[in-house]
Amino acid sequence: MIAPMEPSGPDWDALAPHWRPGHRSAEDDAAAERELAAMRATAERVAGGGIRAAVLGVNDGLVTNLCLILGVAGAAAEPGTVRLSGLASLVAGALSMAAGEWVSVRGQAEVARGMEQSLHEAWRLSPPVVLGHLTASLRERGLDRETAVRASRGVMTGRAASRAGTRILAGVSAEDAGSPVVAAVSSLLLFAVGALLPLLPWFFAAGDGAVLASVVITALASLVVGGALGRSAGRGAVRTAGRQLLIVALASLVTYGLGRLAGTSVM
Structure with a gap:
């Protein structure tokens, strides 16, 4: 039920010139309540450190491990060396991200x-x-x-x-x-997930095929992460996803090129 407007209520012409009291409806009130509830839910996640740590974690995992894998693969390393390097990067990066988030939020x-x-x-x-x-x-x-x-x-x-x-x-x-524990755990888990994606093809393939598969998987994951971030922030999902993909592509090209030029494992 719509609450009646008080005779001595606000001057809506000055306070909200875009809105007219006579146009008030139960549907608009309900929609406004939903928007405020969504805003509060988002604020709670942001305050808890979860969103920031999650986005940083999965994005850093994707970019870091793809760059390392391409750098090592570009140096013509054996598939076993690529797998070992990727796993070491996954574990070290996840623990480092978790420790960094905990110290940062606690501080x-x-x-x-x-x-x-x-x-x-x-x-x-x-x-x-x-x-x-x-x-x-x-x-x-x-x-x-x-x-x-x-x-x-x-x-x-x-x-x-x-x-x-x-x-x-x-x-x-x-x-x-926010919570240092939430930030640390979110960062650790999602860095590990992000780092695992470009590494997966190297357990089943090698050479150029594995390199291409790593790039494609990481590109798709970057588009998903960028699009989700854009939608949650109220911006265009396509634009944010494209920006995310461009960042990953540039970082990957630089690392792969350095690995090719060096001819050795550079990470």
């Missing part, structure tokens, strides 16, 4: 907690100074002075005052850093 959270502690100490020393900075920051975001003053006082009287205040003043909080 970001610790830095944010330090800022929250600084805000808490500043509030203990001089509440008016803190309120002044909060008010100024909120006014920079478009609030009028009276609203910004009331909002600043409300922020600092809440249970999570330091967290909310730090988010307003610095744009971050410890919660925004």
Whole structure:
């Protein structure tokens, strides 16, 4: 059921000139609720570090191992050498990505907690100074002075005052850093998956056939990753997929060319 419009409600002509109260419908309300729910779900995944780690992991796995495989294969190495090099790269890369993500996210959270502690100490020393900075920051975001003053006082009287205040003043909080475990596990697993794809043909073939199969599999996977990323970000899937494929192609050509020129295993 559509909630009735209050007589003293907002001035919609000024607030949302593209929308007319008389055109409000249950279908539009439901669609708006779905959009907000999808936004919150995406925000939770982003805050948890999963999306960033997943995209980085699978993309780095694809590019890193394809480049290594092409570099080694370009040096006319034996198929067994290519397989061993690819497996070593998969394991080392996955562990390295996981460790890097864990350290990065954990460090970001610790830095944010330090800022929250600084805000808490500043509030203990001089509440008016803190309120002044909060008010100024909120006014920079478009609030009028009276609203910004009331909002600043409300922020600092809440249970999570330091967290909310730090988010307003610095744009971050410890919660925004996400989970280091989620980031590490996502990165490890998806790097391994990405690195395995270009390596698979070398367990069943060798030579130019295996090289071609690695390139085709990686190209298709890159298109899928780029397209999915583009759709989730609200951009054109085709454009993002094409950009992803171009990056992989350039990196692969450079590495394969270096391997051919060197004539030896270069990774």
